[in-house]
Amino acid sequence: MKKSRYNHIWDLENGKKIAFNSLSCGLAEIDNEFLEVLENIDKIDYDKLEGQEKELIDNMLLGNFIIQDYVDEFKLIKFRHYQGKFSTNSLGLTIAPTLNCNFKCPYCYETPNTHMMDETIKEAIIRYVKQMSKSINQLQITWYGGEPIIAKDIIFDLSEKLIKICEENNCTYGAFIVTNGYLLNDEIISKLKEYKIHGAQVTLDGPPTIHNKRRILKNGENTFDKILENIKKLKEQSIRVSIRINIDKENESYVEELLDILKDNGLNDLDISLGHVTDYTDACKSISGSCLSNEEYANLSLEYQKILHNKNFAANSYPYYPGIKANYCCADQINSFVIDSKGYMYKCWNNVGDTTKSVGNITELDKNIDKIMMSNNIDWMTTTPFEYQECIDCDILPICMGGCPYNLKREGTPQCEKWRYNLDEILKYTYEYKESEENLEEGSLCGI
Known part of the structure; x- marks a missing residue:
């Protein structure tokens, strides 16, 4: 080993030590026996072990702190990556039936377009899914925009x-929707459930005084109160809600105030995810000066995790605790695409x-699906x-995979x-x- x-x-x-392995994401409180094993691992004969010594070695193997001699960890990482990258068991489509939006958020990276997806594009999507359904075992749809609810009838028809x-x-x-939440109502939410859209991401960028300056209707009206009420309606209908808070220098100090509002409204059981506002495209270059660096964002993220815990929000798993990244996201997976209202992928x-x-x-794609998709994908799929x-x-x-x-x-x-x-x-x-919550037994290994 x-x-x-x-x-x-x-x-x-406090004098104790902890160990973390980034290949397994296992976290352990360790002692001198653990360190001695690491120091003398090449001298240990596993077949002669028994009792507590054998149990320690087994736990260290489980957490990947020690590995068998034949294991090449770097090759294992590459294998996981390529296995995920080129897996064809599932198909993931993010569909934007329109890029039109009822908001004019200053940090938006998209160039607005009022075009709505027509029957030609809808029929092409159906043909593509029919063809792919013969070889996949899972279809995952994410409805996106613009604001997708503007095109709700297209969503329901395609669904x-x-x-x-x-x-x-x-x-x-399976289906999910990314929406600003403003246009939702009881009828639309009922339709979301009917068409198996069981999760929604909705953005709140701070308390009303901050959110209403950033998440603005095109006519200038405020949006916070209506979005908050619609989040409650989604929860009441058992649609899983993830609240996204887009963080930059202008609202970083107002997150705690927003969390208090959510808690007062019985929403502290929802997932809270922090979005790092970045000047990705030319459309959002104007906000470059207010963007946080990766290091600044990292430090704030930890402070927010502490605040979330103090206010009884869940913040124990990814993105607050590291997760293994075989693939970073849908962009580096062969069977995953974003489709806009004009059919561009x-x-x-x-x-x-x-x-x-x-x-x-x-x-x-009807002309030559393999030739077209493979030639256009080659840059993404070989990076x-x-x-x-x-x-x-x-x-x-x-846990990074190059970012x-x-x-x-x-x-x-x-x-x-x-x-x-x-x-x-x-x-x-x-x-x-974990120790304060009595979820960690003293001296034991634990996988978080």
Whole structure:
């Protein structure tokens, strides 16, 4: 056996030590026996072990702190990555039936377009899914925009047909919607449930005084109160809601006030995700000066996690605790696309609407699906963190994978995830929180 190259060990102020392995994401309180095993691992004969010593070794193997001699961890990471990248078991489509929006958010990275998806594009999507349904076992749809509820009838029509295709081909169907939440009402929410849209991401950027300056209707009217009421309605109808807070220098100090409002409204059981506002495209270059650096965002994220816990919100799993990233996102998976209202297909949400960045058009796939899609996808599908020595040598590669593929392609160099800047502080806090909650037995290994 040998020790993992992805181990991290820290001393705590109370004299204890913790260990984290970035390949398994296992976290452990450790003692001198643990350290002695790491130091002398090449001298240990596993077959002669028994009792507590054997139990310790088994736990360390389980957490990947030690591994068998035949294991090549870097090759394992590459295998996971390519397995996910080229898996054809499922199909993921993010569909924007319109790029039109009723809001005029200052940091929006999209170029607005009032075009609505027509029957030609809808029929092409159906043909494509029918063809793909013969070889996949899962279809995952994300409704996107613009504001997708503007095109609700298109969503409902396509949903009915897509669900039917999946039923006919014994294929699992799942759907999610990204919406600003303003146009929702009881009837629309009922339809969302009917068409198996079981989750929604809705953005609130702070308390009303802040949110209403950032999430603005085109006519200038406020939006906070109506969105809050619609979030309650979604919850009442058992639609899982994730509240996104887009963070920059203008609202970073108002998050706690928003959380108090959510808690007062009985919404502290919802998922809270923080969005890092970035000047991805030319459409949002005007907000460059208010964007946080990755390091600034990392430090704030930890502070927000503490606040979330103090107010009884859940903040124990990803993105607050590291997660293994075989693939970073849908952009580096072969069977995943974003489709806009004109049928153009993209690998990344940030490119939607910029047809120069498209990898094809859904209406062209009947001609030669393999030739068209493979040739247009080749740049995305051959971009990996393994091309960069800094990633190859990095001890947090499994939880970063070179960062956002869009940024990697745009900058030509890996853009480290937030874990690079304060992983030790995050894990120390996680341990202390778990210990205070009596979820960590003293001296034991634990997988978080």
